[in-house]
Amino acid sequence: MKHYWVLFLILVVKWGVANDHPFIRHYGISDGLLTNTVYHVSQDRDGFLWFSTDAGVIKYNGSIYRDFRKKDGITDKNILRTQEDTFGRTWIFSFNV
Numbered sequence: 872m873k874h875y876w877v878l879f880l881i882l883v884v885k886w887g888v889a890n891d892h893p894f895i896r897h898y899g900i901s902d903g904l905l906t907n908t909v910y911h912v913s914q915d916r917d918g919f920l921w922f923s924t925d926a927g928v929i930k931y932n933g934s935i936y937r938d939f940r941k942k943d944g945i946t947d948k949n950i951l952r953t954q955e956d957t958f959g960r961t962w963i964f965s966f967n968v
Contacts, residue, residue, distance in 0.1 A: 903936035923950040
């Protein structure tokens with residue numbers, strides 16, 4: 872009898888999770904990214920999305936993509952991650968310094 876309750880609870884939990892679908896949006900070259908290789912996505916306090924890619928960093932405000940690359944002082948095109956600090960500054964992490 873105990874096994875039926877465990878199975879019942881698993882099914883209830885799975886059903887509950889399955890009905891709470893998060894909104895998933897796919898971004899790619901056709902949307903404005905420079906590449907389809909994205910290592911990390913973060914969101915800053917203003918709601919902008921930051922894409923860390925193999926072609927630099929891309930900031931997205933919901934309608935316009937702005938890319939940051941070597942021409943902007945980024946030392947490497949392979950950006951692994953971005954992170955916002957407590958002062959609202961966005962830090963860019965790559966293999967090169």
